[in-house]
Amino acid sequence: AQKITQTQPGMFVQEKEAVTLDCTYDTSDQSYGLFWYKQPSSGEMIFLIYQGSYDEQNATEGRYSLNFQKARKSANLVISASQLGDSAMYFCAMREAGYSGAGSYQLTFGKGTKLSVIP
Amino acid sequence: DVKVTQSSRYLVKRTGEKVFLECVQDMDHENMFWYRQDPGLGLRLIYFSYDVKMKEKGDIPEGYSVSREKKERFSLILESASTNQTSMYLCASSLSRASANEQFFGPGTRLTVL
Numbered sequence: 001a002q003k004i005t006q007t008q009p010g011m012f013v014q015e016k017e018a019v020t021l022d023c024t025y026d027t028s029d030q031s032y033g034l035f036w037y038k039q040p041s042s043g044e045m046i047f048l049i050y051q052g053s054y055d056e057q058n059a060t061e062g063r064y065s066l067n068f069q070k071a072r073k074s075a076n077l078v079i080s081a082s083q084l085g086d087s088a089m090y091f092c093a094m095r096e097a098g099y100s101g102a103g104s105y106q107l108t109f110g111k112g113t114k115l116s117v118i119p
Numbered sequence: 120d121v122k123v124t125q126s127s128r129y130l131v132k133r134t135g136e137k138v139f140l141e142c143v144q145d146m147d148h149e150n151m152f153w154y155r156q157d158p159g160l161g162l163r164l165i166y167f168s169y170d171v172k173m174k175e176k177g178d179i180p181e182g183y184s185v186s187r188e189k190k191e192r193f194s195l196i197l198e199s200a201s202t203n204q205t206s207m208y209l210c211a212s213s214l215s216r217a218s219a220n221e222q223f224f225g226p227g228t229r230l231t232v233l
Contacts, residue, residue, distance in 0.1 A: 043227040
């Protein structure tokens with residue numbers, strides 16, 4: 001079974017509108033972390049936002065917020081007031097702490113969602 | 120700002136050649152990672168290193184090896200390049216002691232094996 005599932009291969013959003021990118025995850029760990037990265041056409045992966053499994057509040061970073069629903073194992077990214085520069089691939093990733101040591105620093109990535117912002 | 124650099128943005132090699140991809144980070148991070156990215160498959164971990172001279176296999180290590188002789192440098196080696204290793208290769212680093220341990224990525228190397 002996939003550990004990270006992003007069900008939307010591609011999405012369109014009108015400029016200045018909000019958009020939600022879906023991410024569900026699968027883990028039996030109690031302690032884990034969830035990340036979102038943005039990859040523009042230039043190729044570089046840009047870290048956007050992080051949510052720890054024990055964090056009670058949803059993470060926010062500027063126009064990005066993470067809608068964390070632990071019981072449903074979902075960690076959706078919400079981008080408010082979309083801009084043309086938001087057009088990119090977006091990846092959800094998870095870090096598990098199933099065992100100690102180096103392995104706890106690995107990230108497992110989803111397959112990504114391509115977001116296109118329409119003027 | 121964390122800076123992760125990779126030796127080449129684009130590389131073209133022939134089948135059977137030995138290929139070195141170099142990655143350097145300037146923020147004293149303990150952990151370094153090599154991924155390959157293919158359309159529709161996302162990022163897949165090849166190898167990672169949590170300390171100098173230490174390495175662990177990721178999900179797809181076959182056909183690759185790595186070297187970490189200095190903390191700031193992590194090399195990915197294709198011993199005998201094959202056409203199915205044509206891909207985008209991304210290097211990343213992270214700090215063990217950070218609460219989020221987010222990974223910082225380099226610009227990527229697009230490798231074509233002919």
